Amino acid sequence: MPLTATAYETEIQPTAGPRIEHRQPVATLTGVTKRYGSALALDRLNLSLRPGEIVALLGPNGAGKSTAIKLLLGLSSPTSGSVRVFGSDPRNAATRTRVGAMLQVSRITEMIKVREHLDLFRSYYPRPLPVSDIVRIAQLQGIEDRLFGQLSGGQKQRVLFALALCGNPDLIFLDEPTVGMDIEARRGLWAEIRVLSALGKTVLLTTHYLEEADALADRIIVINKGRVISEGTPAEIKRSSGGRRIRCHTALSHELLQSLPTVTSVESSGEATIVTAIHAEKVVREMLLRDETLSGLEIASPALEDAFLALTKT
Amino acid sequence: MSTAAILHPTTTNSVRIYRKEARYEFVKLLRTRSFSLATIGFPVMFYVLFGIVNKHSYEGGVHIAKYMLAGYACFGLIGSALFGIGVGLSSDLAAGWLELKRSSPMPVAAYLFAKCAAAVAFGLIIVSILTLIGISFGDVHLSPSELFKMLGLTIVGSICFASMGLLIALLVPANAAPGIINLIYLPMSYLSGLWVPIQFMPRWLQHFAPVLPTYHLSQLMLSIFHYGDSMSLITHWNALIGFTLLMLGISSLIFHRKEQNA
Numbered sequence: 001m002p003l004t005a006t007a008y009e010t011e012i013q014p015t016a017g018p019r020i021e022h023r024q025p026v027a028t029l030t031g032v033t034k035r036y037g038s039a040l041a042l043d044r045l046n047l048s049l050r051p052g053e054i055v056a057l058l059g060p061n062g063a064g065k066s067t068a069i070k071l072l073l074g075l076s077s078p079t080s081g082s083v084r085v086f087g088s089d090p091r092n093a094a095t096r097t098r099v100g101a102m103l104q105v106s107r108i109t110e111m112i113k114v115r116e117h118l119d120l121f122r123s124y125y126p127r128p129l130p131v132s133d134i135v136r137i138a139q140l141q142g143i144e145d146r147l148f149g150q151l152s153g154g155q156k157q158r159v160l161f162a163l164a165l166c167g168n169p170d171l172i173f174l175d176e177p178t179v180g181m182d183i184e185a186r187r188g189l190w191a192e193i194r195v196l197s198a199l200g201k202t203v204l205l206t207t208h209y210l211e212e213a214d215a216l217a218d219r220i221i222v223i224n225k226g227r228v229i230s231e232g233t234p235a236e237i238k239r240s241s242g243g244r245r246i247r248c249h250t251a252l253s254h255e256l257l258q259s260l261p262t263v264t265s266v267e268s269s270g271e272a273t274i275v276t277a278i279h280a281e282k283v284v285r286e287m288l289l290r291d292e293t294l295s296g297l298e299i300a301s302p303a304l305e306d307a308f309l310a311l312t313k314t
Numbered sequence: 315m316s317t318a319a320i321l322h323p324t325t326t327n328s329v330r331i332y333r334k335e336a337r338y339e340f341v342k343l344l345r346t347r348s349f350s351l352a353t354i355g356f357p358v359m360f361y362v363l364f365g366i367v368n369k370h371s372y373e374g375g376v377h378i379a380k381y382m383l384a385g386y387a388c389f390g391l392i393g394s395a396l397f398g399i400g401v402g403l404s405s406d407l408a409a410g411w412l413e414l415k416r417s418s419p420m421p422v423a424a425y426l427f428a429k430c431a432a433a434v435a436f437g438l439i440i441v442s443i444l445t446l447i448g449i450s451f452g453d454v455h456l457s458p459s460e461l462f463k464m465l466g467l468t469i470v471g472s473i474c475f476a477s478m479g480l481l482i483a484l485l486v487p488a489n490a491a492p493g494i495i496n497l498i499y500l501p502m503s504y505l506s507g508l509w510v511p512i513q514f515m516p517r518w519l520q521h522f523a524p525v526l527p528t529y530h531l532s533q534l535m536l537s538i539f540h541y542g543d544s545m546s547l548i549t550h551w552n553a554l555i556g557f558t559l560l561m562l563g564i565s566s567l568i569f570h571r572k573e574q575n576a
Contacts, residue, residue, distance in 0.1 A: 070576070075416060075417055075576060076576035093421075096417070097419045099417070101417045101418075103410055105409055105411055105414050106409045107409040108409065108411045109342050109406075109411065111341075111345035112345075120335065120338050121418065123334045124418045124419045125418075125419060163414070
């Protein structure tokens with residue numbers, strides 16, 4: 001895999017070379033509201049993608065993730081607010097030549113070979129990636145001449161990923177890209193997504209796998225009920241759930257622990273006491289000073305999953 | 315194609331998109347056995363059963379095998395247009411495949427062109443096979459100009475019924491599309507006299523024919539052999555064109571309403 005990545009990088013250099021709008025956001029949603037009848041899908045949502053970053057859009061079902069992607073792809077228009085991609089309307093044909101998308105598609109034309117699907121999609125773009133590069137990046141070696149309908153679920157996902165790359169886009173949307181893939185295939189795709197980012201491509205992905213967002217994203221945007229409820233690096237998102245968890249046996253009272261700086265919660269779990277604090281080191285130092293009998297000390301970062309649940313809890 | 319490439323070296327070559335889109339649509343239909351075998355097989359089977367067996371029958375100067383060639387040619391080309399577009403487009407819509415294509419720079423017109431071109435190609439294949447069978451086994455004699463007019467009308471007819479397929483695809487859910495199409499296609503073919511010459515049917519059934527687009531297409535086809543009814547050709551043409559414009563108009567209204575609700 002590293003070999004693939006290097007080979008690809010050298011080949012792609014000339015086209016990826018000049019990048020003028022380096023600091024400008026690649027795509028923005030500004031104060032976007034989207035209604036479907038009486039249902040509010042997005043509520044004054046702001047979102048901005050910077051060049052070269054991988055952003056994960058996280059949220060429970062119905063949070064508005066797919067709606068946001070559809071707006072950015074120009075497949076639907078906002079009720080109010082503005083959508084800009086590369087500084088212009090996403091529905092412009094010129095804008096679309098710089099964007100690639102992998103959407104949740106239940107079935108694509110099954111009686112067409114993988115190679116033929118790539119050939120057709122490449123013809124839509126002015127400067128498509130060479131087929132050999134697409135095949136290598138999406139790991140389609142050996143299945144190019146199979147009909148799409150004969151592929152396994154994971155292989156189908158990789159073909160859809162390949163279709164998103166056909167035009168050598170600067171901005172790629174991946175809607176639940178690893179659904180139906182096994183662990184190994186999923187990690188393979190993660191590596192390829194990182195290669196894209198290293199080439200200066202901007203990636204926006206939605207996912208149900210928190211592990212995936214944690215492993216891939218430079219930035220996570222948590223949305224719920226059409227609004228951004230939290231935004232930051234995976235580490236920041238974890239911290240915003242109330243800090244790290246200190247577990248120990250201590251004689252100190254709950255009242256006293258609660259009064260220590262940055263402590264957000266104190267609870268008992270059997271014999272042990274669990275203290276959640278944003279500055280865990282300071283709290284632990286204080287606890288050790290005050291209680292010489294303190295034992296069984298453990299400090300853990302919350303999993304992203306806990307942070308996510310805490311953020312989207314209503 | 316080469317001119318376009320020279321004029322716009324960095325932009326997409328849209329002629330190439332139209333060509334590839336049409337080619338793969340045709341290849342897809344050809345490989346989808348349930349489509350290609352049924353749309354070619356049924357008219358061929360029916361024509362052999364009801365047309366070829368009448369190779370020596372004449373009814374007041376009308377050669378029945380030749381008369382029925384016109385009917386089954388229409389039956390075949392209408393079937394391929396309705397199923398190819400009605401079923402194909404509605405399942406592309408339901409699966410989200412069209413949406414993915416639309417997020418790319420592909421012009422929607424290229425997609426519709428490809429569907430229509432594939433329907434025309436299948437129509438031509440079906441009509442050519444039926445004609446070949448008629449000439450070889452049915453004692454049917456066709457002048458080159460008759461053959462030429464038949465193929466021309468096949469192209470026109472395929473486009474007309476492609477517009478009906480388009481409307482069905484926009485209205486009917488994908489899993490119901492084949493059933494609904496059969497429900498429209500089979501009775502309409504029968505009542506228009508595509509299977510059995512209309513004058514052999516009960517009188518009260520014959521009254522339905524003039525309101526059906528299939529009837530007007532079949533009368534235009536029959537008029538090539540001078541077997542048409544007493545209605546003027548202009549009336550048949552007007553009916554067929556009016557029907558097509560109606561289908562396209564309603565389709566465009568529905569499409570734009572869907573677009574706004576997207």
